[in-house]
Amino acid sequence: MGALAILGDDTTGNAATLLGQTINNAKQNCALTVTSDGTNNETANYWYFATTGHAELASSLITAAGSDFGLLTTNPNFNLTGLYHMYVKGPTSLFDYGDHGSSQYNAPQYALFQRDQVDAAEPWSMFWYDPSISGAFWNGLPLDHGFSFNGDQWVSMRSSWTDMNALYVAMKGSKLQGRQAHGDLDCGDFVLDALGTRWAGELGSGDYLSTGYFDSEAQNATRWLYYRKRTEGQNTILVDQQNQDVTANPKMKYDSSGTAQGSSTIFKPSSDSTSFVVYDLKCIFQRVNMVAHRKCLEIDIVLLGRRSHAESGF
Numbered sequence: 001m002g003a004l005a006i007l008g009d010d011t012t013g014n015a016a017t018l019l020g021q022t023i024n025n026a027k028q029n030c031a032l033t034v035t036s037d038g039t040n041n042e043t044a045n046y047w048y049f050a051t052t053g054h055a056e057l058a059s060s061l062i063t064a065a066g067s068d069f070g071l072l073t074t075n076p077n078f079n080l081t082g083l084y085h086m087y088v089k090g091p092t093s094l095f096d097y098g099d100h101g102s103s104q105y106n107a108p109q110y111a112l113f114q115r116d117q118v119d120a121a122e123p124w125s126m127f128w129y130d131p132s133i134s135g136a137f138w139n140g141l142p143l144d145h146g147f148s149f150n151g152d153q154w155v156s157m158r159s160s161w162t163d164m165n166a167l168y169v170a171m172k173g174s175k176l177q178g179r180q181a182h183g184d185l186d187c188g189d190f191v192l193d194a195l196g197t198r199w200a201g202e203l204g205s206g207d208y209l210s211t212g213y214f215d216s217e218a219q220n221a222t223r224w225l226y227y228r229k230r231t232e233g234q235n236t237i238l239v240d241q242q243n244q245d246v247t248a249n250p251k252m253k254y255d256s257s258g259t260a261q262g263s264s265t266i267f268k269p270s271s272d273s274t275s276f277v278v279y280d281l282k283c284i285f286q287r288v289n290m291v292a293h294r295k296c297l298e299i300d301i302v303l304l305g306r307r308s309h310a311e312s313g314f
Helices: 002-006 014-028 044-065 078-087 108-115 123-127
Strands: 145-147 154-158 168-172 189-194 197-200 251-256 274-280 300-306
Touching: 002 014, 002 044, 014 044, 044 078, 044 123, 078 145, 145 251, 154 251, 154 274
Parallel strands: none
Antiparallel strands: 145 154, 154 168, 168 189, 189 197, 251 274, 274 300
16 A cells, blocks of 8 residues: 555655565465355454455555456455355354454445444444445344355354344364464364353464464474364364364265344244254374274264254254
């Protein structure tokens, strides 16, 4: 943005050089960090980091030069990342697995959702405010969503979009590598919100300056010695106190009754409104020596939910 501001007055050529490098870098990284189902391939918190910078650059280029130079079309699925932003947030907070650290797509619900968030009072909301957009972002929006891209399999399930006391469960069973060293060994990991409280949560980042924290995602990486990053520090099954196999490729089966909330903030799902997810975690623990022999351990995690507040249970 600074280079754009001085481009016409810069006699050194540095601003033009910087822009040439920045645009290509953003197309290769910020644009492609979004997978085919809209999930950010690092973490929910790094979604903010990458998407904010990408949006600022695209908007600045459109304003100054009349073109986004491919930032908004390089990844044809980038528009779906708005859904990721909506479903990864529960009534109390994010499904903030791993490290922590404006809509151009004619999808008004994205802007409407952001107006209701705690960080809505920031400059972008003013600069990109569109008075023609109105209504309830949750109107017709399904309570549940399964993100099924092979590398980032996770689900989001809730009993309401507007009730702060709603039941919310998010769970993941994705590949463990390819996170730019921001992930955890956390297949089967989940968070649980109910009655305005997060009952099962995440520990989040370790100290970024810790020895070997970002060195590798290999099985013997120093990163996996830190409690917050190893399997032991996650909401999932731990076998023989060993870390999960970093090369594993778990499978997910998900389905939902497809219940959607209407425009009213008052909503009570019917008793047959249900969703489920099954993660097949066989071979996640194939490196664990089970006393006398080494073999694949077949484990299925099943999460079933009935949405009625009076009958909520798993």
